[in-house]
Amino acid sequence: MSLFSIKMRASEGERHISGAERIAPTEKIGDVIAALAQRAAHHSLGEPDFINIKLERIAPEEIRRVPALAISTRPAKTIEGSFEIMKELLLAEGLTQQEAEGVIGQVRSVQVMRGAMLYDVASDRRMEPDKERGIRVTYMDAEESSTASGKNHFREALVLATKVANGPGMIAELCISDDPDYITGYFASRTAGYVRLTPLKEMGDSHGGRVFICDSRRGNIDELIKYLEKTPVIVENVPDQPC
Numbered sequence: 001m002s003l004f005s006i007k008m009r010a011s012e013g014e015r016h017i018s019g020a021e022r023i024a025p026t027e028k029i030g031d032v033i034a035a036l037a038q039r040a041a042h043h044s045l046g047e048p049d050f051i052n053i054k055l056e057r058i059a060p061e062e063i064r065r066v067p068a069l070a071i072s073t074r075p076a077k078t079i080e081g082s083f084e085i086m087k088e089l090l091l092a093e094g095l096t097q098q099e100a101e102g103v104i105g106q107v108r109s110v111q112v113m114r115g116a117m118l119y120d121v122a123s124d125r126r127m128e129p130d131k132e133r134g135i136r137v138t139y140m141d142a143e144e145s146s147t148a149s150g151k152n153h154f155r156e157a158l159v160l161a162t163k164v165a166n167g168p169g170m171i172a173e174l175c176i177s178d179d180p181d182y183i184t185g186y187f188a189s190r191t192a193g194y195v196r197l198t199p200l201k202e203m204g205d206s207h208g209g210r211v212f213i214c215d216s217r218r219g220n221i222d223e224l225i226k227y228l229e230k231t232p233v234i235v236e237n238v239p240d241q242p243c
């Protein structure tokens, strides 16, 4: 049975409107393409004038399968309370106060950036080869690839976070959604799991982004970037809802 990577991106002029991807077997390709085209055409950010749907066959032996991270939710009364929990989780991963405050400052100040920042604690440096572009995590899906046309923030984020957490030398990921209507974000790591944090921002705020925290003493950075951007990963046991 062949598997295909199916990627959709939609834009209007220079403006990015929507993007999504799936990994699906040949017999599901038609349904997945239809769902992604619907999603691209009906987006709250506007009607695109360009929709690109790209298919690539993936060799089954290239695919890595990993179980979804364990899910938990840590609600807080205030945004600052959520960032305190984030800091506590970073300290538990071995970051110093200064490092933890530094990476939280980075994720809070991300402007519009399609990819993620990659911060190395060993050198105290950002490691993205192109700082404007950031690191773009692609080639991933849940085992039960969805053919729903709406975006499920939680499910898509859990898939991405699980892929990222399994990268060589990765310590943790911080995420604030850039969707102005979505105030829940997360902290994720192999040890803590996928920890949903809410609220991480005010309703209506379109700032958001991701910071990946790694340690170049524990894994090679070039290999990590190659894994994040190129290795196909299927995540097992991904629920539709956080429960």
Ligand code: PML
Pocket: 153, 154, 157, 175, 176, 177, 178, 179, 182, 184, 185, 186, 196
């Ligand atoms: C995004 O918008 O891409 C990030 C979504 C974060 C999802 C958090 C959750 O609901 O678990």
